[in-house]
Amino acid sequence: xxxxxxxxxxxxxxxxxxxCRFRATALAGLILTPVGCGGEPSTREVQNAxxxxxxxxxxxxxxxxxxxxxxxxxxERHAVGELSDGKYQEVQVIVEKARLKDWGGAEKRAYEFxxxxxxxxxxxx
Numbered sequence: 001x002x003x004x005x006x007x008x009x010x011x012x013x014x015x016x017x018x019x020c021r022f023r024a025t026a027l028a029g030l031i032l033t034p035v036g037c038g039g040e041p042s043t044r045e046v047q048n049a050x051x052x053x054x055x056x057x058x059x060x061x062x063x064x065x066x067x068x069x070x071x072x073x074x075x076e077r078h079a080v081g082e083l084s085d086g087k088y089q090e091v092q093v094i095v096e097k098a099r100l101k102d103w104g105g106a107e108k109r110a111y112e113f114x115x116x117x118x119x120x121x122x123x124x125x
Contacts, residue, residue, distance in 0.1 A: 044082050051077060056110045062103045071095045
């Protein structure tokens with residue numbers, strides 16, 4: 001006697017759903033692995049961050065000589081294309097405030113500029 005019901009292994013619905021979630025998670029992991037999480041900052045970013053931190057120090061200490069030295073370094077980095085026009089303009093606002101002896105305003109703006117990059121310090125991407 002033949003049965004009309006096809007024999008299939010019994011797999012509860014919860015286990016099948018878990019299997020689908022696992023496959024979806026594994027697929028997402030495979031896709032996102034090459035992208036990474038940003039990795040280490042580039043040499044350019046590190047050098048830009050150092051130049052900005054030096055400028056921030058000069059502003060915090062109200063040191064005009066260091067301010068001019070650091071502003072010149074930032075100008076040079078912009079001239080050779082190591083610093084984008086947009087970020088350069090933001091930094092120039094800080095430099096101009098300091099040159100006008102608005103040290104408090106310059107320092108506040110500098111900390112706001114730095115804060116937009118979070119804890120990683122990946123300035124000037």
